Amino acid sequence: MSGKDWKKQRRFRQAFARQLQKMLHKPLLMPPYNGPLHSIAILAQEKYGDAILLTPLLRQLSIHFPKTEVHLITFSQATHDFFRNDRNIDALHFAKGNTIAYYRRILSRRFDLLFNTKDHPSTSFLLQSLIIRARRKAGIDCPYHRGIYDYLVDLDFHTQVALKNCALLALLGKPVKSDDCRPYIPEKPLSETVRTFLHSLPERHYIGINISAGGATRYWTEENWKRLSENFTDDKFVLFSAPGDHEQKERLERSCPNIIPSPATRNLYEVSMIAARLKLLITPDTAMVHVASCVNTPVIGLYGIAPQDQSRFMPFMVKHRIIVSSTAFVRDISPDQAVKTCQEMLRK
Known part of the structure; x- marks a missing residue:
């Protein structure tokens, strides 16, 4: 529109x-x-x-x-x-x-x-x-x-x-x-592929990345996600994406050796079960910020400049940091900003 x-x-x-x-x-x-x-x-x-x-x-x-x-x-x-x-x-x-x-x-x-x-x-x-x-x-x-x-x-x-x-x-x-007032995700049946993946996922060892967002202005770029992962060669990452971004998810999993392949999720309950086993989640300003609140996983949120998005939809009841773009576009947040914030969160 x-x-x-x-x-x-x-x-x-x-x-x-x-x-x-x-x-x-x-x-x-x-x-x-x-x-x-x-x-x-x-x-x-x-x-x-x-x-x-x-x-x-x-x-x-x-x-x-x-x-x-x-x-x-x-x-x-x-x-x-x-x-x-x-x-x-x-x-x-x-x-x-x-x-x-x-x-x-x-x-x-x-x-x-x-x-x-x-x-x-x-x-x-x-x-x-x-x-x-x-x-x-x-x-x-x-x-x-x-x-x-x-x-x-x-x-x-x-x-x-x-x-x-x-x-x-x-x-x-x-x-x-x-x-x-902590939020929750209503339970749903888990697929066998997600259940198997969860058994292989060590608790609080991996970093999660959500590459999807609810609007064009909230997306970070594929190149930025790649540069972020390259700065943490000793860590492993798990990627989340909406169905429309699945091809980008697979490209990143193929091109970045420390991003482990993960199954497609059918709903937010499956997403939350994986997020609950992460030590940190990095995501644009979208529903994944609140999934982290549900499972008490520390989160870094990438936000546009609009103050109402930062306040009304900020991470809630969870350790977090917010990185705010200088413009309405999340893509204008530099990878260096995200790397520095991620390093600070991991040290804590």
């Missing part, structure tokens, strides 16, 4: 939110919510990183409100599959799936509480907030959510997203400490 198209969409979302604010004009209620809580509907964001950072809230809801039905509503097939085996939710729904089933399971019933996890205006999330019936509705505070929701999570915009999600517990009268 071009910058012009993105700005056009942003203006449309903001205009749509303003119309809802004028139409609903809800007074803001002071927490805690003290009504019935037999059921809660949560709108889950579309990307893997957002999905991972939602898991601490799901776990804490199951602990503090074990009798509450938690209904999770997803908006992408990827996150729907991610949450499919999550034991902390009672029902999983796909907003863009079967219309009749969605009406029967969601739109025809009334929930006690709805929670929008986005901290900025989203047309689809605002529309679902409007059409899903709930006794009370909660969101994260931003200028475009005021007057639409009964309760708002009032935290600084740059607060880490996992903490923003868990702040819903404070609105419900059950605040939790940040130490209780």
Whole structure:
């Protein structure tokens, strides 16, 4: 999407939110919510990183409100599959799936509480907030959510997203400490090839490299990854990649003698099982940063210059270092910066 198209969409979302604010004009209620809580509907964001950072809230809801039905509503097939085996939710729904089933399971019933996890205006999330019936509705505070929701999570915009999600517990009268908000990856069956690879992988000896990213501006170059590995001839590396980057992964494994071949992974759970056995993970700003948080593996994150990416999606509850590009492009981080930071992390 071009910058012009993105700005056009942003203006449309903001205009749509303003119309809802004028139409609903809800007074803001002071927490805690003290009504019935037999059921809660949560709108889950579309990307893997957002999905991972939602898991601490799901776990804490199951602990503090074990009798509450938690209904999770997803908006992408990827996150729907991610949450499919999550034991902390009672029902999983796909907003863009079967219309009749969605009406029967969601739109025809009334929930006690709805929670929008986005901290900025989203047309689809605002529309679902409007059409899903709930006794009370909660969101994260931003200028475009005021007057639409009964309760708002009032935290600084740059607060880490996992903490923003868990702040819903404070609105419900059950605040939790940040130490209780470690994310997790829902379990899935392991393939035989990954299981065999795990048995051959010594614990906390190898360094992990993730070469994939969620957008073009977040990729480091193949040559940079190669130069990084060449500076650590006494160490061995394991590479991760999304399916679209598998050819680059194989080229690096062939050309760099200290990068060991590893099997393709089918899902983030398999990725996390490998990451849990590493002594360090190096990755661009993408979901792999949060996979490291799940398994408590130290991580070096490569970020663009945008401060909101560094703050809201920083590594959480894990030893880490962040390397920030001088531009919006991660590729402008020099290999020397990464080598130096990696050396410092390994010494520690």
